Amino acid sequence: MNINDLPAEMLIEIFTYLPEWDFLRNARHVCQIWKLISTSPILRQNVELSKYMDSYAYPLKYFSAIQLYIKKLVMHSTYIQTFEKHHQDVKFENLKSLHITSKVQCTWWPNSVFNNFFSMFPNVQIIKITPEFWRDAENCLYALSQFSIIELDFGYYGSNSFGTMGKLHDLHYRFIQFVQCQRSLKILKIRASDHFAEDTVAQILEKCPTLTSLNISGAYVSAESFKISTNALALTEFYMKSQSEFKDGDLEALTKRAPCLKTLNIEGCRSITERGFRHIALNCSHLKKLFIGELDSNCVTDVGSDVITKIAKACPHLEFLSAIGCSKLEDDCIIDLTSSCGSLRGINLNGCTNITDVSFFALADHCPLLNVCEVRNSAISLKCAMYLIQHCKGLTKLNMSNCNNIDDKNDSELENMLETQSRNNKPRTNSSVNSKLDMSSFSMHCFHSHLKDLDLSESMHVTRTLATKLTRILPDLISLKLSISADIESDEEWFQEIFENCVCLSEFKLSTTTIQRQDYLKL
Structure with a gap:
């Protein structure tokens, strides 16, 4: 069968993956059909x-x-x-x-x-x-x-x-x-x-x-930028990162003048105290996305649990929270967040070192729509992570880098899931619709087929055995990061097994190198 025998719609879909250079210098000169397709309005938008x-x-x-x-x-x-x-x-x-x-x-x-x-x-x-x-x-x-x-x-x-x-x-x-x-x-x-x-x-x-x-x-930005006028603002999104001059009074003036704010990003604005954050709760009831804390999880900030609790109760429509480097946050505020904001779709708690499994169990139980979860440097355990994956069936990204409680000392949950997977012996599918149907018919121990991005870099207790089991349970991964040392020649069988388990994985990263699928399996 010749590639030109494919329906035009399929050819156009294939051509959408070509870079512009190939259109200009290569593809359009292959034949008349390709020249015609290369000028398709769909491709040229x-x-x-x-x-x-x-x-x-x-x-x-x-x-x-x-x-x-x-x-x-x-x-x-x-x-x-x-x-x-x-x-x-x-x-x-x-x-x-x-x-x-x-x-x-x-x-x-x-x-x-x-x-x-x-x-x-x-x-x-x-x-x-x-x-x-x-x-x-x-x-x-x-x-x-x-x-x-x-x-x-x-x-x-x-x-x-x-x-x-x-x-x-x-x-x-x-x-x-x-x-x-x-x-x-x-x-x-x-x-x-x-x-x-x-x-x-x-x-x-x-x-x-x-x-x-x-x-x-x-x-x-001067300290008086938001106080010069009191006119109402139509702002629904406001981003201002790392501004030392942006203080409590400025945040108060902004939130009062822009009561319809839905996205607020003030990461790295270290002059804001609990008094300033209180005005978010008082004036921003429509808020959907909030970014506070630091830009880097290696930095810490003084944001406390009371701040998150007040904002969560006042902003029930919150869908995304980033609190990077808020090391003083504890489980009670995350529990309040999950009970008040059931529509939460993303959370970034990188550097929140006091957050434990209690918070993640609460996320799994009350936030079924969770799509992104980043918990770098946290105390999350493997058991809790698998519970979160099982219950949040829309979860596509999970960052557990530098989480040293992720180990295979107690991997009975993984063994149960693998046993159930083997017993059911149902074919895996990349279709999200079929995946949801499959999972609804399984018991709670069914394998998860929605997670696409798993980051375990710098989690030093993750072994090859554990990584292999995870890839068997999470077959649709397209991004995988590990901190495991490997030898390119002697570990070839292990590389092949990882790629066989995750058919969509084109590469995965180890501590010192990146392993490419084409080097070990035929695409």
Whole structure:
């Protein structure tokens, strides 16, 4: 059977896995059928152009045939001048999203470069761009002001040296003017290194009342940014990481002005105390996602159990909680969380060293929709982990790295599950629907076929025997990390057994190497 004998729908599905380079240089020249498929509108909706393409003119000829199909374009900044100079007649009429992957350096080019380039995308609504120098940033904002932007991701990391401070002050006002004229702007992300004025955020909130999502990364935020005005905000998502100036009073002002917040990320804001967190409970009853604590589980914070308990009782719709590095949290607050927030779908307790099996049993019993669970550095045991896997049938990711209570000293639960699996002798399936049906007909000791990602790295008591049993019980794993030392030659049989147990596993990581399926089994 020839591959071209497959139905067109199947061929198109196969082609979706090919990188753009193969379309431009290889696949489209194989035969007439492949050339026709390579211009399919379905395949050409999302296009990515990388720097490694050695001929810029070549793909531009290709664009003349597909320009009307493209809805999202990801491209390296080196293409900006090439597009502007050689192919201004191309118009991406249906393109809505444009992502420039690298820093844009157009300082020595004519000011018209940005205008001419962006004119090729007359209906663009989503932009991600990072100008290198202040002049690039100014020209970029000026060119974009003619469009109706819905989502902007704007980064600037230029130098403050060589007398550019005054220019950066002008950049601040250019940015405020841009935001003010964008009546449809809903999502704004600012990535900068202290290059905007102190009241930039305050003015953005004042000038852009339609904003529903604000993400501030690296830009300096003054202590009064949220207190200057009391006008209600339409914000439903707010992200501000590692801001030492963001304090209790600012969090209070934010939550009062944005009562409809559904996502709040203040990780690394170490100046916030229990008093500040109390205002989340008082003002954010619609909250669905909350990120507090630290960015790294190796850091610790003073967030206590009372904070989580109050927030959980006040925010019953909470679906995701990240409390990385909150080492003072204890089981009682997690029990309160599970009893109040039964719709919890994800939890990150990395670095919460006082959390024990009691909390995870409560998660398994009260949060059946749990999809992601990360418990690095915790005291979770193997028995509890398997109980969590069995009862949360939607669980796809479990991170138990550096959990030294995971061992095979008491693996009777695993043996029971393997015995039940063998006794039932039912064929395993990768279909989530069939998996649910199979599991509902099994006893509580049935094997789990939903977990995709299992991380046991740095859990030093996990042995090869235990890892093998886990892969037999969890046959649908696509990601596995272990901290087991192995010899590439002498452990070949063990590698083969792991891959035979997990047919979707293309590789798994050990302490010093990554084992590839193609080296030990035929795909």
